[in-house]
Amino acid sequence: DADVTQTPRNRITKTGKRIMLECSQTKGHDRMYWYRQDPGLGLRLIYYSFDVKDINKGEISDGYSVSRQAQAKFSLSLESAIPNQTALYFCATSPRPSGWIGTGELFFGEGSRLTVL
Amino acid sequence: QKEVEQDPGPLSVPEGAIVSLNCTYSNSAFQYFMWYRQYSRKGPELLMYTYSSGNKEDGRFTAQVDKSSKYISLFIRDSQPSDSATYLCALSHYNQGGKLIFGQGTELSVKP
Numbered sequence: 001d002a003d004v005t006q007t008p009r010n011r012i013t014k015t016g017k018r019i020m021l022e023c024s025q026t027k028g029h030d031r032m033y034w035y036r037q038d039p040g041l042g043l044r045l046i047y048y049s050f051d052v053k054d055i056n057k058g059e060i061s062d063g064y065s066v067s068r069q070a071q072a073k074f075s076l077s078l079e080s081a082i083p084n085q086t087a088l089y090f091c092a093t094s095p096r097p098s099g100w101i102g103t104g105e106l107f108f109g110e111g112s113r114l115t116v117l
Numbered sequence: 118q119k120e121v122e123q124d125p126g127p128l129s130v131p132e133g134a135i136v137s138l139n140c141t142y143s144n145s146a147f148q149y150f151m152w153y154r155q156y157s158r159k160g161p162e163l164l165m166y167t168y169s170s171g172n173k174e175d176g177r178f179t180a181q182v183d184k185s186s187k188y189i190s191l192f193i194r195d196s197q198p199s200d201s202a203t204y205l206c207a208l209s210h211y212n213q214g215g216k217l218i219f220g221q222g223t224e225l226s227v228k229p
């Protein structure tokens with residue numbers, strides 16, 4: 001089984017609908033992230049959480065919200081989806097830093113492809 | 118101006134070629150430099166990381182950082198079809214955890 005599991009893997013929805021993407025992990029990491037990937041733009045950080053009671057906005061948080069239900073679960077919501085939110089969404093985890101080595105390695109899920117019509 | 122610029126390619130090379138992938142960045146505060154590899158329909162995975170200027174080698178892969186020029190490179194020697202993937206550079210500031218700034222990614226295809 002994958003260490004970082006995202007559901008659904010694919011979703012097509014209509015403008016104005018509420019969508020939730022879910023992420024669960026078995027790696028025991030404290031830190032969880034939601035990134036968005038668009039062609040030509042790379043990966044951009046939407047929200048991140050360093051522990052259950054910590055939620056922070058990333059580079060492109062407008063139009064999104066998150067919930068950290070437990071150490072292992074982090075969900076991303078689009079309250080009212082719009083077409084420019086069509087993208088590939090990745091959940092990632094990382095351990096708490098132990099020296100500088102822990103500052104950069106992210107463990108990604110396999111992605112959730114969202115299409116908003 | 119984007120903080121990190123990466124030629125998106127696509128790049129197509131014959132098997133056995135030497136591949137050079139590059140990123141430039143604008144903020145001298147970046148201290149950690151990484152390369153992620155992403156196969157089709159998969160999430161990215163860390164390939165190499167480095168902290169200081171200079172070279173770091175791991176098998177057929179060499180990561181090079183030139184902080185004075187704000188330029189990072191990944192070299193792949195004796196490229197194989199299994200190296201076909203998208204390569205993303207990623208940078209972070211000190212103590213920023215997983216808040217990485219990614220390049221656009223370069224799609225590489227190695228032809229047998």
